[in-house]
Amino acid sequence: MDGVKRTRLSPEERRAQLIGLGVRMLADRPLEQISVEDIADQAGVSGGLLFHYFASKHDFHLAIVRHTSEEMLAATAPNPDLEPLEILRDATASYVNYVSENRGTYLPLLRGTASSDPDMREVCEETRTEMVRRVVEHLPSLGIEPTSRTELPVRGWIAFVEETTISWLHRPQLSRDELIDLHVAALTSVTDSVESARALSG
Template structure:
């Protein structure tokens, strides 16, 4: 990366710039290898100024993780104007496109050293909970009545999606479309009786 020409910014703009630089660097290296010295140099500010916005290197890394989670939620926001099953497919398409565009950072966050940090895990959990809440909100439109059993199945499906996506990014043994179909059909399969799931997916 080339250093950014130093310009005057508001505190909010400067903080956002520092986080954005970290998120861009995350695409090239694991989170734990993002250096605050290098970020400060890229931003054209002193290391001391960076710590004016973030109490520690850990806090800065945590802000990058929060930024990545928020970006994924924005990118996968469901289009509620679509028919129910198409809402699910469009969100899965957006998710697969997001992880494909951010493969290094995605794998680094979920499988790298950051995944062992309690505060980082809390951030990952917040993102997963937001995704689960979106799905639970839309299930009645698919004829699925939310409840404790369904909520547990949805969380299991999210874990399946993460592991499947990481495996596919490392070794894409099936096509992108096949991956999307696998993820989409898995949700009704784990939340509904087999005949009902097959009818919903047009496989009866």
């Protein structure tokens, strides 16, 4: 790709442009290999100007991961015009599509949940908390009344969905529809399990 000509952009537009370039670069190399100089070159700005928008390389990387997180959450937002079970199915299908189309940018986000960098962990933790909140909020319409014990299996279910989606991209043992059916069926199962586990222990 040719370097972009130096053009007059508002600070917000410039910031968005720089993040966008970072996100595109993530498609073919890991976050830690994206240099500030490469981005500045592509954007037709100086490295110094880039540091005007992002205090450090770390800040820039954080902005890229935050952008990916927001984009994924927007792509998987529940569609209130559908029936309850279809809302879940549609959001899960959107998640599978998003991960399929954005492996390069999404995998670093997942990696971030276990990152040794506390800022990165925080962004990833916030993303996961929002996913959990959405699912828990939706459960009553599926006939499942959330209790204080529901959050844990829902968090586990999200890890289940992430792992099976990534694993499926590498080795598709099921059709795409079957994968989504598995996600939908597993949510009811695991939220039910916590209550039956309680009954067993009680």
